[in-house]
Amino acid sequence: MNTSRNDFVKMENISKDFGVVRALDDVSIGFKPGEIHAIVGENGAGKSTLIKILMGVYQKTSGEIYIDDQKVNMSDPIKSRDLGLSAVYQDVTLAPHLTVAENFFLGNIPKSKFGLVRWKYMSDTTQKALDSLGINVDANTLVKDLPVAKQEMVVIAKKNFDKSRLIIFDEPTALLANEEVKDLFEIIRRLKQEGASIIYISHRLEEIFELCDVVTVLKDGKWVDTLPVKETNEDELVRKMVGRKIEDMYSIKHFEPGEKVLEVKGLKREGKFSDIEFDLRRGEILGFFGLVGSGRTEIMRAVFGADTYDQGQIIVNGNPTKINNPNDAIRFGVGFLPEDRKVQGLTLQTSVKENINLASYKAISKLGLINLTQEKKNAVDFVKKLRVITPGIYQKVMNLSGGNQQKVVIAKWLCKKCGIFIFDEPTVGIDVGAKREIYKLLEEILEAGNAIIIVSSYLPEIMGIADRIAVISEGRLVKIIPQSDFNEEKLLRYASGIESN
Amino acid sequence: MITKIKNSKILAKIKSISEGNLILILILLVLGLWLVEPKFLSFVNVTNLLRQTAIIGVLAIGMTFVILSGGIDLSVGSVLAFSSILASQLMVAGVNIWLSILIALIGGSIIGAIQGFIIHNGKVPAFIATLGGMTIARGLVMLMSNAQKITGLPTVIGDFAVDRYLGIPAMVYVWFATIIIGYFVSRFTTFGRNMYAIGSNAEAARLSGIKIGVIICGIYAFSAFMASIAGILMTARLGNGVPTAGQGYELDAVAAAVVGGASLTGAVGSIAGTVLGTVIIASIRNGGTLIGINPFILDILVGSLIVVSVLFDQLRKSKSK
Numbered sequence: 001m002n003t004s005r006n007d008f009v010k011m012e013n014i015s016k017d018f019g020v021v022r023a024l025d026d027v028s029i030g031f032k033p034g035e036i037h038a039i040v041g042e043n044g045a046g047k048s049t050l051i052k053i054l055m056g057v058y059q060k061t062s063g064e065i066y067i068d069d070q071k072v073n074m075s076d077p078i079k080s081r082d083l084g085l086s087a088v089y090q091d092v093t094l095a096p097h098l099t100v101a102e103n104f105f106l107g108n109i110p111k112s113k114f115g116l117v118r119w120k121y122m123s124d125t126t127q128k129a130l131d132s133l134g135i136n137v138d139a140n141t142l143v144k145d146l147p148v149a150k151q152e153m154v155v156i157a158k159k160n161f162d163k164s165r166l167i168i169f170d171e172p173t174a175l176l177a178n179e180e181v182k183d184l185f186e187i188i189r190r191l192k193q194e195g196a197s198i199i200y201i202s203h204r205l206e207e208i209f210e211l212c213d214v215v216t217v218l219k220d221g222k223w224v225d226t227l228p229v230k231e232t233n234e235d236e237l238v239r240k241m242v243g244r245k246i247e248d249m250y251s252i253k254h255f256e257p258g259e260k261v262l263e264v265k266g267l268k269r270e271g272k273f274s275d276i277e278f279d280l281r282r283g284e285i286l287g288f289f290g291l292v293g294s295g296r297t298e299i300m301r302a303v304f305g306a307d308t309y310d311q312g313q314i315i316v317n318g319n320p321t322k323i324n325n326p327n328d329a330i331r332f333g334v335g336f337l338p339e340d341r342k343v344q345g346l347t348l349q350t351s352v353k354e355n356i357n358l359a360s361y362k363a364i365s366k367l368g369l370i371n372l373t374q375e376k377k378n379a380v381d382f383v384k385k386l387r388v389i390t391p392g393i394y395q396k397v398m399n400l401s402g403g404n405q406q407k408v409v410i411a412k413w414l415c416k417k418c419g420i421f422i423f424d425e426p427t428v429g430i431d432v433g434a435k436r437e438i439y440k441l442l443e444e445i446l447e448a449g450n451a452i453i454i455v456s457s458y459l460p461e462i463m464g465i466a467d468r469i470a471v472i473s474e475g476r477l478v479k480i481i482p483q484s485d486f487n488e489e490k491l492l493r494y495a496s497g498i499e500s501n
Numbered sequence: 502m503i504t505k506i507k508n509s510k511i512l513a514k515i516k517s518i519s520e521g522n523l524i525l526i527l528i529l530l531v532l533g534l535w536l537v538e539p540k541f542l543s544f545v546n547v548t549n550l551l552r553q554t555a556i557i558g559v560l561a562i563g564m565t566f567v568i569l570s571g572g573i574d575l576s577v578g579s580v581l582a583f584s585s586i587l588a589s590q591l592m593v594a595g596v597n598i599w600l601s602i603l604i605a606l607i608g609g610s611i612i613g614a615i616q617g618f619i620i621h622n623g624k625v626p627a628f629i630a631t632l633g634g635m636t637i638a639r640g641l642v643m644l645m646s647n648a649q650k651i652t653g654l655p656t657v658i659g660d661f662a663v664d665r666y667l668g669i670p671a672m673v674y675v676w677f678a679t680i681i682i683g684y685f686v687s688r689f690t691t692f693g694r695n696m697y698a699i700g701s702n703a704e705a706a707r708l709s710g711i712k713i714g715v716i717i718c719g720i721y722a723f724s725a726f727m728a729s730i731a732g733i734l735m736t737a738r739l740g741n742g743v744p745t746a747g748q749g750y751e752l753d754a755v756a757a758a759v760v761g762g763a764s765l766t767g768a769v770g771s772i773a774g775t776v777l778g779t780v781i782i783a784s785i786r787n788g789g790t791l792i793g794i795n796p797f798i799l800d801i802l803v804g805s806l807i808v809v810s811v812l813f814d815q816l817r818k819s820k821s822k
Contacts, residue, residue: 304708306707306708326707326708326709326710327710327712330709330710331710336708338708343702343704343705344702344704344705344708345705346702346705347697347698347701347702347705347706347768348701348702349697349700349701349767349768349769350697350698350701350768354694354697354698357694358694358698358705358706358709358711359709359710361691361694361695362691365690365691368690368691368692369689369690369691370689370690370691370694372689412709416710
């Protein structure tokens, strides 16, 4: 049995079927007060199903849930909230046009005996709650004026204020920069000290070793192991999750770099970045590393023409060009794979076929009439070539998993016959197994004689796959480091501006 | 027994088409009306129904394009009147009939293109831009006509409303032609694909190199073009240029598209669905009147249908979660 007497919440023998698919199979897990419990596993391992059952969003097929050793029926999310459970999701759920204090009291605004809102009481109480967790936010600010990281901390403070006894963190660091992550961890540790049970879900294993006490591994809907974090290491966890070693995880075949395909000189955008100079060679991966807000994404968007730039020169295949909009960049064979695929990379309500051809319609049509045979052939070919898992090319992209959605975006640019691929965070939100698949595709792209730029804030990834890394700090390119000199500490020092060239 | 199996097979086949549910609803509705009042399915009644529906039908084709791209066009009723008055005034002034019509169609389309330009380049929400467009165009019509009917049109115009070829009203041919154009453009052209892409995710479309400004101008110009055609049909039906014509028609066109499965958030819907939606609403109104239902009750029925059709869609979506 994986549960014990002093657990606050116990889930025993939980199974969940979706039609004929068994998403969870006889999983037992317990959460103690004052403990940070990590749950790891690939996408589809059953993490989110388990959490949703605990939160009352899904109903279990069989098994029991106990809170304080009392059997409970988690019939809906309101029930779970009343029992002191709450969750912080990646996308912040606050009303942006209201103040922090109003958000704190949302649905429960304090009123005076005349029925008027007690503004002062509201803001004072909120301020106290924020201060007690060391969150440096004014209770009277509008939520929309806060950076994402602060918004997330406000959510956490609110959950704590609501007297949650168990708080679930689902990929809370996905949108945060390194120092923000540190602040977040500090807050989570305080919650722990106050005796809350914490469930922590993250794809970033190093965070688990930094923060958590216990880790449970799920695989294919089954419980694999629960063990103290002190007694394990990343390698063992990855092996338990996927049956593969970690060195194999973030590695890629490297190729001899060929001629320059892209040169950027003196690129500048007022207030965002300046003096950006780099080149990119055929067959190589150039990494861009920097903290969130350092300007790395903005640089790439400018190179692609998604945003404008004020000064500088972009030379593609030896030809100086002016890139005013994405259409210009695409004409020169540049493809851009944005970080937020759902918001910028895909048209979710249309089919796999249409997304793959999205950038190529001009090429496969005459006088505006689409060559339907070619359109279909493109889709079928790339689905096969990239091993996209989909019921068919007519499937809407919204129904695909994150990894397969990313493959569709890659297929879109391969279909357009791009030579330069700019990936912004290529594997964010993609599980370990599918990451491997994406890296394999990167190899294939390089092998075909193309070049890749990768923007990533995840060091093991960028160090594992890049040939060179350009470090960006506060809108400036600090240094381009060759593979032989890769060193985690050094990269971080450059990125945080502690050390400059 | 055998027929039962056969029927269920047919049923399954109908359901497998994306507009299958609408086809079933239409069949049941028509059967029901026919059982109560056999005259409903008489040749005369069916052709009359189609003729009465032609104007809204044409507007709905354009509206579907706009809705698929994630927008809405409230100006179509006013553009209809603009085209009607412009064509009428030209004809009365002695300009060749065909040339008058052509100028009216182009003039109307320009209004649409301007609205598209403002929506895209000025980042004005489509609802606001076309609400303004609706009011401006109506004001323009009143100014042009001095708020008076334009009379004295060539008789061929009025005749067109009653003309039949092969027994089918001439106006219905025009409607069917717009259906074919709409279906063709939405299914087989890059313009159609880009329209769906923009409706699904305009930013992703832009980052894929689609010139969304051009497409959006084109979509609103197309919608206004359809409205202008509807304006010519309206002129024929009324026999005059009437400055107040088409008021409130924009919402009937939206209703037809929505009943036909189009989603106002964009990218969901089709020309086939809109045509079915148009015919379903028309059948309720025509059939209901035929069997003597109070027309106000018919309003309530049509209104409920609009809400229920979206409600069902939402229920089905949340069920599949």
